[in-house]
Amino acid sequence: MCHVCDDEHPDHAPAGPDRRKILKMAGAGLAAVPLSGVLSSGGAQAAEAFSASTLGQSPFQVRAYGAQSTGGRIAPLQIQRRALTPHDVLIDVLYAGICHSDIHAVRGDWGAPSLPIVPGHEILGRVLAVGNQVTKFKVGEIAGVGCMVDSCGTCENCLADREQICLKGTTFTYDSPDKISGGQTFGGYSDRIVVNERFAIRIPPGMDLVSTAPILCAGITTFSPLRHWRVRPGQRVAVVGLGGLGHMAVKLAVAERADVTVFTTTPGKIADAVRLGAREALLWRDAAAMQKLANAFDLMISTVPYAFGVQPFMDMLKLDATFVNVGLGEARGINPASMAFGRKSLAGSMIGGIAETQAVIDHCFARNIRPDIELIRPDQINAAYERVVNKDVRYRFVIDFASTKESGSASR
């Protein structure tokens, strides 16, 4: 199999170390070795191709997985990626997480998507080519892409590293108007993606490749509020909803030595919450237990992706404490008097900026915090969606594109 174009043909013979070996090296601490240099020992032709002399010079077709209708099945299709601009990197996608947002978007829960829709905003891959002014990456390094791929870079929020709230409109990774190429953006359920280097995240050499992708949405979405509200050791933090986001919220809060309590609707997750480091987990329907926790919490983070009654949770906040909704579900049934008497806050938080996304990746690497994942093949995406909706995932599905390419598993 050709290392350049994934085709079977004789004139692009494999050169030097095979792909599996290169990726193992990347995971073992040698990601900074330029792939072109590695390949040059065995085949000048392949090395030249990898050095971006041709790769990415024109718009190109890639295989992707997406839906052709609102709520339709995820199936293989072809999409076009743009030619590399001077600051673009071309990434060969190895792993892509499945976020509940992907399912909401495909099913039109937040409005009809543009079609076809190719989801995926937890993307990890290897840099195949770089534009001629790229300084952040070299060919062969591992890069991540999270929930956004472009912003104006000049507005007040962008200048404050809050690109996710760009005042001129953030370009999200999929189903978002693409200001560079026109049309809509396509996400990470695809063989390759082209992104401006500003929006690609450096993955430290030695970081586990298989489990890292979910940090790029589930991780940053929960890390950002813990930082913004300055959670300190010993403070009581509640995590409402134990799914992909919630399990990262628990791990990240426990790593700050917070005292964590989980609220879940699934009895089978109570033991899991404790295993993840929580002091205890309670069922929402246990009203008596919740009443005993009146005025207990310094911060609550809700990852629940649908509308629900929030007042029982507001009652558990201390004076001046905050309930943060990161799940985008409607907060119903708020009693303004209870907020006034306790000077309590209801807040929202959406992912994080690029600098903060880099920070959570570096933080998770330094502290060895890894999402709990289940690896699936691309042809299992539809079944995985059903399992996410049925709360039957522990705790993030990651689509394995690496083993569909050339030499099998490329996990280390």
Ligand SMILES: [Zn+2]
């Ligand atoms: Zn997400």
Ligand SMILES: [Zn+2]
């Ligand atoms: Zn901006």
